[in-house]
Amino acid sequence: MDNPKPHSALSEIHGVHQPEAISPQAMAHIALRRKQPTADELVSAILKGDKTALSRAITLIESTNPTHSQKAADVIAQCLPHANRSVRIGITGVPGVGKSTFIEAFGKYLTGLGKKVAVLAVDPSSSLSHGSILGDKTRMEELVKDENAYIRPSASGEALGGVARKSREAIILCEACGFDTIIIETVGVGQSETAVHSMADFFLLLQIAGAGDELQGIKRGIMEMADLVVINKADGDNIKRARLAKTEYNRALHLFPVKVSGWQPKVATCSALEKEGIAEVWQEISSYFEAVTANGFFDAKRHEQNAYWLTETINSQLLERFYSNPDMASLLEQTKNAVQNSELSPFAAAQVLLGQYFK
Numbered sequence: 001m002d003n004p005k006p007h008s009a010l011s012e013i014h015g016v017h018q019p020e021a022i023s024p025q026a027m028a029h030i031a032l033r034r035k036q037p038t039a040d041e042l043v044s045a046i047l048k049g050d051k052t053a054l055s056r057a058i059t060l061i062e063s064t065n066p067t068h069s070q071k072a073a074d075v076i077a078q079c080l081p082h083a084n085r086s087v088r089i090g091i092t093g094v095p096g097v098g099k100s101t102f103i104e105a106f107g108k109y110l111t112g113l114g115k116k117v118a119v120l121a122v123d124p125s126s127s128l129s130h131g132s133i134l135g136d137k138t139r140m141e142e143l144v145k146d147e148n149a150y151i152r153p154s155a156s157g158e159a160l161g162g163v164a165r166k167s168r169e170a171i172i173l174c175e176a177c178g179f180d181t182i183i184i185e186t187v188g189v190g191q192s193e194t195a196v197h198s199m200a201d202f203f204l205l206l207q208i209a210g211a212g213d214e215l216q217g218i219k220r221g222i223m224e225m226a227d228l229v230v231i232n233k234a235d236g237d238n239i240k241r242a243r244l245a246k247t248e249y250n251r252a253l254h255l256f257p258v259k260v261s262g263w264q265p266k267v268a269t270c271s272a273l274e275k276e277g278i279a280e281v282w283q284e285i286s287s288y289f290e291a292v293t294a295n296g297f298f299d300a301k302r303h304e305q306n307a308y309w310l311t312e313t314i315n316s317q318l319l320e321r322f323y324s325n326p327d328m329a330s331l332l333e334q335t336k337n338a339v340q341n342s343e344l345s346p347f348a349a350a351q352v353l354l355g356q357y358f359k
């Protein structure tokens with residue numbers, strides 16, 4: 001009898017061949033995969049510029065498997081002394097504005113200058129909005145093939161805080177791998193720009209002309225963060241409108257208070273599709289880096305970002321540990337009932353729970 005449980009939903013009709021639970025091929029793969037490189041092996045490969053090792057290490061960082069977190073931390077710690085030598089450029093804009101097309105043209109331009117370009121995405125809602133780099137219709141085919149470029153779509157289906165922290169760690173690994181220009185892409189509709197702001201040196205806002213005065217759903221706060229507004233799709237019939245938009249944006253940007261960086265945000269037009277205006281964009285970005293390196297803002301901002309990430313990581317770890325603690329979970333459940341029935345005030349209850357946790 002090869003079918004011990006004929007009534008089980010898991011069983012096929014009697015007499016029909018049942019495949020093995022795991023195929024021999026799959027077993028071979030699993031055996032192969034089990035031979036994971038050690039943290040030291042990963043690090044030495046990354047430092048040699050090995051993109052496969054880089055991808056593996058980023059996957060390790062993104063893993064939610066607790067057994068991976070120590071190894072990931074180890075890799076990051078060893079890469080950290082080799083990081084930092086880069087420029088980090090955040091690029092945001094609503095879906096359809098041309099981010100992927102722009103990054104493709106811009107990235108190719110930069111590798112043409114001899115730079116090594118890594119593209120990362122911070123997009124917590126990628127699975128919903130289809131905003132993830134490799135998920136959308138413009139797939140950066142040229143850049144993907146470029147020896148001196150590395151493209152990594154965002155980890156999806158996670159809370160922004162987690163995605164942002166992992167992106168920040170991925171930046172460190174990319175830098176250790178020899179990438180000197182890091183592009184961090186995000187969809188300009190949510191909170192993710194703030195996260196990008198906390199890890200980028202320069203903030204580029206991509207816009208298009210002719211979508212009305214409402215600034216295309218971009219919040220004022222995001223405009224205020226921009227170091228450069230680039231009006232894309234300045235081609236064909238659109239050139240005139242793009243120039244007009246440039247004047248308008250320039251006026252709008254001048255209304256904002258002077259930035260701590262001392263940099264007056266600029267507006268440029270370009271056509272990512274026709275690869276026009278790309279060199280001018282880089283020119284503006286280079287001037288920015290010259291200015292903020294000279295006045296000390298570059299280092300000051302990175303130091304401030306480090307402090308931000310320390311606090312941010314403590315905050316998220318505290319929350320995670322508190323809520324994932326089984327004792328706390330049951331105590332919280334009991335206390336919730338008492339609070340709901342007005343037997344206990346929410347504040348008193350919180351004091352009890354926190355007191356218990358930090359005992």
Ligand SMILES: Nc1nc2c(ncn2[C@@H]2O[C@H](COP(=O)(O)OP(=O)(O)O)[C@@H](O)[C@H]2O)c(=O)[nH]1
Nearest residue numbers: 095096097098099100101138232233271272273
């Ligand atoms: N005419 C024109 N179309 C562009 C330009 N840049 C992007 N597009 C088109 O706009 C659409 C959205 O571009 P995509 O790069 O996928 O935008 P994303 O969603 O911001 O990444 C695509 O059909 C592109 O071909 C441009 O400079 N000029």
Ligand SMILES: [Mg+2]
Nearest residue numbers: 099100133136
């Ligand atoms: Mg895109």
